[in-house]
Amino acid sequence: MIALVNLTEMLKGVLEGCVLEIISRKETYGYEITRHLNDLGFTEVVDGTVYTILVRLEKNKLVEITKKPSDKGPPRKFFMLNDAGREELRIFWEKWEFIDSKINELRERK
Amino acid sequence: MIALVNLTEMLKGVLEGCVLEIISRKETYGYEITRHLNDLGFTEVVDGTVYTILVRLEKNKLVEITKKPSDKGPPRKFFMLNDAGREELRIFWEKWEFIDSKINELRERK
DNA sequence: TACTACTATATAGTATCACGAGGTAGTTGT
DNA sequence: ACAACTACCTCGTGATACTATATAGTAGTA
Numbered sequence: 001m002i003a004l005v006n007l008t009e010m011l012k013g014v015l016e017g018c019v020l021e022i023i024s025r026k027e028t029y030g031y032e033i034t035r036h037l038n039d040l041g042f043t044e045v046v047d048g049t050v051y052t053i054l055v056r057l058e059k060n061k062l063v064e065i066t067k068k069p070s071d072k073g074p075p076r077k078f079f080m081l082n083d084a085g086r087e088e089l090r091i092f093w094e095k096w097e098f099i100d101s102k103i104n105e106l107r108e109r110k
Numbered sequence: 111m112i113a114l115v116n117l118t119e120m121l122k123g124v125l126e127g128c129v130l131e132i133i134s135r136k137e138t139y140g141y142e143i144t145r146h147l148n149d150l151g152f153t154e155v156v157d158g159t160v161y162t163i164l165v166r167l168e169k170n171k172l173v174e175i176t177k178k179p180s181d182k183g184p185p186r187k188f189f190m191l192n193d194a195g196r197e198e199l200r201i202f203w204e205k206w207e208f209i210d211s212k213i214n215e216l217r218e219r220k
Numbered sequence: 221t222a223c224t225a226c227t228a229t230a231t232a233g234t235a236t237c238a239c240g241a242g243g244t245a246g247t248t249g250t
Numbered sequence: 251a252c253a254a255c256t257a258c259c260t261c262g263t264g265a266t267a268c269t270a271t272a273t274a275g276t277a278g279t280a
Contacts, residue, residue: 008267008268009266011267012265012266013265015266016266016267045267046269048268048269048270048271049267053266053267056266070275070276072275072276073274073275074274
């Protein structure tokens with residue numbers, strides 16, 4: 001797989017959806033989410049970006065937060081989606097499907 | 111098809127790619143491009159947005175421009191991709207494929 | 221002790237982009 | 251005169267990802 005750089009603009013709106021999806025799978029925390037995204041292939045996503053998103057999710061009341069001690073460093077802030085968060089995630093996938101289908105339609109219409 | 115609103119953030123970077131793709135198909139102009147996008151399903155995209163993109167493409171030297179008279183109104187500015195524009199379009203699709211595959215991977219990994 | 225590395229959170233400032241709102245102008249028809 | 255449609259242009263705004271930097275805990279090691 002070639003290394004793709006500067007995906008920034010195309011990640012607008014998408015990255016938040018990814019974070020919502022990751023949180024929906026299991027209660028997790030910022031550092032782990034960053035690693036998860038890096039492993040997925042978004043190697044240029046850094047922790048600062050993820051924390052920005054997490055702060056936004058909290059501000060928009062889409063998550064419940066639990067602080068738990070870590071044996072490897074400072075305490076972790078674990079995130080879980082609440083009902084509003086799950087609804088937001090559903091809407092994200094709806095939007096994604098829409099754009100995905102339209103883009104592919106544009107591409108394939110010769 | 112349900113009407114999806116507020117796709118703004120998820121269109122960042124994507125809309126410019128769509129405009130590049132549309133121009134690559136045939137020499138066309140701003141007003142027609144807007145109509146094309148609306149017909150595709152991006153009903154909320156307005157001409158102001160498209161002109162913003164076209165100005166950017168010109169500034170970045172990705173297009174060649176020809177002014178031609180119209181029988182329906184003011185002269186039209188027709189756009190064609192140059193070599194740099196075609197390369198930019200190629201990169202756009204490369205990025206799109208990457209993100210598309212990663213998003214679907216994230217979604218399907220249970 | 222001092223340092224390196226890894227884990228972990230936080231935030232102020234920046235750049236980029238789509239968009240809203242308004243303007244200008246040409247043609248046709250009433 | 252007015253409306254409707256075609257066609258272009260631009261300033262300001264808001265949302266977002268990113269950069270850079272700071273703080274702090276743990277473990278190993280020189």
